[in-house]
Amino acid sequence: MYDIEIKNISKQYGDVIALNNINIQVRKGEIFGLIGPDGAGKTTLIRLIATLLVQNKGEIKALGYDTISQFQEIRNKLGYMPGRFSLYQDLSVIENLELFASIFGTTVEENYNLIKDIYSQIEPFKNRPAGKLSGGMKQKLALSCALIHKPELLLLDEPTTGVDPVSRKEFWEMLSKLKNMGITIFVSTPYMDEASRCDRIAFIQAGEILDIATPDEIISNFDDKLIAVKSDNKYKTLQDLKTLNTLRYVYPSGEYIHYVDSRKEYSISGIMEILEQKGNTNIELKLIEPNIEDCFMKEMMVRANERIIH
Amino acid sequence: MKELSIKVSNLSKRFGNFVAVDNISFEVDKGEIFGFLGANGAGKSTAIKMLCGLLEPSSGNAEIAGFDIYKETEKIRKTIGYMSQKFSLYEDLTVAENIRFFGGIYGLNKNEIADRTKYILDWLKISNLRDVLVGSIPLGWKQKIAFAVSVIHNPKIVFLDEPTGGVDPITRRQFWEMIYLKSGEGITIFVTTHYMDEAEYCNRISMMNKGIIEALDTPENLKAKYSSVNMDEVFLKIARGK
Numbered sequence: 001m002y003d004i005e006i007k008n009i010s011k012q013y014g015d016v017i018a019l020n021n022i023n024i025q026v027r028k029g030e031i032f033g034l035i036g037p038d039g040a041g042k043t044t045l046i047r048l049i050a051t052l053l054v055q056n057k058g059e060i061k062a063l064g065y066d067t068i069s070q071f072q073e074i075r076n077k078l079g080y081m082p083g084r085f086s087l088y089q090d091l092s093v094i095e096n097l098e099l100f101a102s103i104f105g106t107t108v109e110e111n112y113n114l115i116k117d118i119y120s121q122i123e124p125f126k127n128r129p130a131g132k133l134s135g136g137m138k139q140k141l142a143l144s145c146a147l148i149h150k151p152e153l154l155l156l157d158e159p160t161t162g163v164d165p166v167s168r169k170e171f172w173e174m175l176s177k178l179k180n181m182g183i184t185i186f187v188s189t190p191y192m193d194e195a196s197r198c199d200r201i202a203f204i205q206a207g208e209i210l211d212i213a214t215p216d217e218i219i220s221n222f223d224d225k226l227i228a229v230k231s232d233n234k235y236k237t238l239q240d241l242k243t244l245n246t247l248r249y250v251y252p253s254g255e256y257i258h259y260v261d262s263r264k265e266y267s268i269s270g271i272m273e274i275l276e277q278k279g280n281t282n283i284e285l286k287l288i289e290p291n292i293e294d295c296f297m298k299e300m301m302v303r304a305n306e307r308i309i310h
Numbered sequence: 311m312k313e314l315s316i317k318v319s320n321l322s323k324r325f326g327n328f329v330a331v332d333n334i335s336f337e338v339d340k341g342e343i344f345g346f347l348g349a350n351g352a353g354k355s356t357a358i359k360m361l362c363g364l365l366e367p368s369s370g371n372a373e374i375a376g377f378d379i380y381k382e383t384e385k386i387r388k389t390i391g392y393m394s395q396k397f398s399l400y401e402d403l404t405v406a407e408n409i410r411f412f413g414g415i416y417g418l419n420k421n422e423i424a425d426r427t428k429y430i431l432d433w434l435k436i437s438n439l440r441d442v443l444v445g446s447i448p449l450g451w452k453q454k455i456a457f458a459v460s461v462i463h464n465p466k467i468v469f470l471d472e473p474t475g476g477v478d479p480i481t482r483r484q485f486w487e488m489i490y491l492k493s494g495e496g497i498t499i500f501v502t503t504h505y506m507d508e509a510e511y512c513n514r515i516s517m518m519n520k521g522i523i524e525a526l527d528t529p530e531n532l533k534a535k536y537s538s539v540n541m542d543e544v545f546l547k548i549a550r551g552k
Contacts, residue, residue, distance in 0.1 A: 037449075037450065037477060037478030038477060039448050039449055040478075136350055158476075162350075162395070162475055164348070164349040164350045164545075167350060191505075205478070251480070252486065254506075254541070255529065297480055
């Protein structure tokens with residue numbers, strides 16, 4: 001049973017192709033992550049599912065209803081949190097919440113248990129105008145408003161962009177709780193590390209889906225031998241690695257540099273020796289497991305047929 | 311002897327009863343990449359505004375490239391560069407027009423602007439984008455161009471406020487290579503970010519929480535001190551500690 005079925009969807013704005021033949025199926029009760037950078041087409045896809053845009057080609061069913069001919073059915077059962085704060089800035093916290101409840105023919109009291117964990121954190125400020133809340137509080141109010149009519153499906157457009165790591169972690173903990181209440185969640189994010197919080201993810205880049213799988217599958221499908229390198233002077237080491245003629249690709253990744261050789265079989269100590277000859281000191285080299293970002297970057301590079309990152 | 315680029319002593323800013331920045335002190339060396347981290351609302355933006363000479367402190371002192379943040383704000387503004395996620399370039403001007411505009415703002419003459427325009431287009435290999443409207447350029451590239459423009463006048467210090475938010479992972483790394491290059495040329499980099507892998511690229515990091523600087527050290531030492539495997543963990547421990 002699928003809560004979202006996206007079939008051969010394409011969307012153009014004038015000459016610009018925002019989405020090119022997208023196919024995704026989201027299962028009931030899962031957290032599905034749409035992972036990709038700014039401009040990849042994430043917002044367009046979410047707006048199509050939310051019945052706010054009309055595609056040029058293909059069809060979408062949300063909760064079994066067609067997004068064009070049966071949009072009214074979908075809107076009653078859908079919770080949507082747009083990327084930009086779209087609540088009424090001059091209404092208070094509680095006024096915004098009551099407004100959303102009454103639009104959907106319910107009351108704050110009726111579904112309070114659903115939003116309790118989130119809303120209780122902003123309840124002390126319930127008489128403050130929404131426009132005067134901090135970023136983190138606005139986010140919590142927007143989520144409360146998206147949930148107040150007890151939706152079966154929740155669409156979240158980059159809920160954690162610009163949010164610090166602590167608040168991001170708390171937000172994902174809240175999403176897990178909502179999932180346990182049986183709500184299907186479709187969420188987009190530019191943060192690769194959030195992918196591991198999802199049941200399944202789709203990588204999206206320049207309007208195309210690069211891969212759809214569970215985070216574990218994506219990592220186990222990565223078949224390159226990935227080497228992490230560290231030294232006293234990471235920038236010099238990076239530049240030196242770029243000059244190797246056996247290089248496939250290399251880029252900095254946090255504390256380490258990630259390096260992949262074009263040969264299938266070779267010894268790591270050979271790379272170590274070359275780096276030493278070039279004057280790098282205190283070198284550490286080890287074979288590692290990729291993270292989600294490594295997998296995404298590889299997909300991007302394979303598509304772009306890019307051998308080296310300049 | 312190390313040359314100091316930023317010197318902050320007991321700097322505070324109060325808005326009514328609210329203390330946004332609470333008696334912070336630190337120093338940044340010339341050419342250092344200094345990561346200025348903290349949760350939303352920790353006081354980072356207020357501190358940056360004071361250091362750029364845009365907001366008068368309530369108390370304390372600071373020198374930016376040797377200039378006093380009370381009396382020499384005009385000189386500070388000519389000595390620094392600035393870019394952020396929210397504001398970088400004018401979308402309805404072309405790349406070349408943006409370079410000319412900001413070059414003029416930073417006091418470059420016509421010949422200098424022509425030289426620097428060529429330098430930026432060659433550096434980023436974007437001669438083909440010269441007459442393209444900035445609004446039609448993807449975010450990551452826009453941010454790379456904005457960084458190049460923010461150092462067009464060879465400032466002593468450049469302030470980067472979440473410059474890579476939402477940028478794809480490949481372009482984010484290209485951005486940081488640009489930072490490394492300019493740091494190597496002696497420009498001090500003062501940068502904020504929510505990407506904890508980027509925190510690892512900094513020489514030193516300060517972690518701000520509720521207006522005070524809770525920790526300041528190299529990424530290596532911070533990880534050791536907080537028994538953490540990465541900066542994400544350090545951040546969580548500090549921000550949730552109290």
